[in-house]
Amino acid sequence: MTESSPQLKVPKSDPDFFILEEDGKNLDRFEKMSARHPVNILTTGNQGCGKSSLVRQFAAIYNRPMAAFQIGLLLESGQLFGQTRLKDGETYYREYLFPKAIQTPGCVIHLEEINRTESPHALNELFSVLSEDRSIWIDELGFVKVAPGVMFFATMNEGDEFTGTETLDAALKDRFYRIHLEYLPEDVEREVLIRKTGISEESALQVLHLVNRIRNNEEMGISVSVRHSLMIAELVSLGASLREAMVYSLQISKDSLESLLLSVHVETGETKAERGRYVLYTPEKEAVKK
Ligand SMILES: Nc1ncnc2c1ncn2[C@@H]1O[C@H](COP(=O)(O)OP(=O)(O)O)[C@@H](O)[C@H]1O
Numbered sequence: 001m002t003e004s005s006p007q008l009k010v011p012k013s014d015p016d017f018f019i020l021e022e023d024g025k026n027l028d029r030f031e032k033m034s035a036r037h038p039v040n041i042l043t044t045g046n047q048g049c050g051k052s053s054l055v056r057q058f059a060a061i062y063n064r065p066m067a068a069f070q071i072g073l074l075l076e077s078g079q080l081f082g083q084t085r086l087k088d089g090e091t092y093y094r095e096y097l098f099p100k101a102i103q104t105p106g107c108v109i110h111l112e113e114i115n116r117t118e119s120p121h122a123l124n125e126l127f128s129v130l131s132e133d134r135s136i137w138i139d140e141l142g143f144v145k146v147a148p149g150v151m152f153f154a155t156m157n158e159g160d161e162f163t164g165t166e167t168l169d170a171a172l173k174d175r176f177y178r179i180h181l182e183y184l185p186e187d188v189e190r191e192v193l194i195r196k197t198g199i200s201e202e203s204a205l206q207v208l209h210l211v212n213r214i215r216n217n218e219e220m221g222i223s224v225s226v227r228h229s230l231m232i233a234e235l236v237s238l239g240a241s242l243r244e245a246m247v248y249s250l251q252i253s254k255d256s257l258e259s260l261l262l263s264v265h266v267e268t269g270e271t272k273a274e275r276g277r278y279v280l281y282t283p284e285k286e287a288v289k290k
């Protein structure tokens with residue numbers, strides 16, 4: 001009945017992914033539990049702090065197929081399952097990946113940005129598949145039953161600034177275990193930067209010194225994720241100065257960066273950038289040289 005779909009693959013593991021030991025142990029418990037009864041996990045944390053990677057890594061570690069769905073983009077109910085289409089004057093129902101995925105035993109279903117739906121109606125079917133009976137009637141498909149061992153991982157961006165605020169419907173939230181991802185401790189993040197970008201230990205320290213000053217400065221209101229520090233580190237590893245790497249990686253202007261560098265008293269050893277020199281940017285590279 002359920003044909004295997006090319007989109008349902010076991011993801012490749014990330015050899016440089018770190019989590020809190022305790023989170024890992026409990027993920028193992030959840031995995032064991034999933035053989036007995038349905039388990040749903042909500043992963044929260046700031047943007048770019050490893051939520052999606054964690055879901056992928058979980059699937060890779062336990063050799064489970066995985067599929068991700070952007071819940072934040074849903075506009076109406078039914079959109080996850082399929083769509084009625086017209087072909088040669090005839091209507092037919094085109095089944096989407098979601099019903100295939102939830103009917104695949106052991107599949108990891110990643111529900112991305114579950115708190116961001118445009119329309120609350122879009123979540124209607126999710127309530128049914130996440131509940132204990134794990135099944136739903138879809139007119140065009142009949143009775144759709146969630147296969148044994150399927151695990152739902154919902155992720156939502158919820159940083160410390162939102163703690164205590166209900167950003168997700170309480171009845172929905174009620175159905176999940178929760179793992180909250182914090183920023184990595186500095187020594188672990190340094191290890192990640194070194195392993196993933198090949199940046200030197202000294203430069204990695206410099207990057208994180210600056211990044212952590214920004215993170216700890218609430219007035220600046222700039223959140224710098226692991227994704228950002230990786231972007232900065234990769235540029236630095238390719239020869240960019242710290243200043244350049246920050247300008248191109250963070251959504252801030254050169255001016256605010258200057259005042260930022262000043263305000264955090266970071267000694268980067270670089271003088272304030274002059275107005276840049278303009279050069280030709282054409283396929284004839286020689287022209288750039290002069
Ligand atoms: N704990 C971590 N260990 C290693 N890399 C990480 C970690 N957290 C985040 N990253 C890296 O940062 C980037 C963003 O992570 P991602 O999972 O997409 O974040 P989110 O889903 O929370 O927005 C990815 O390249 C990911 O590999």
Ligand SMILES: [Mg+2]
Pocket residue numbers: 051052053112155
């Ligand atoms: Mg994500």
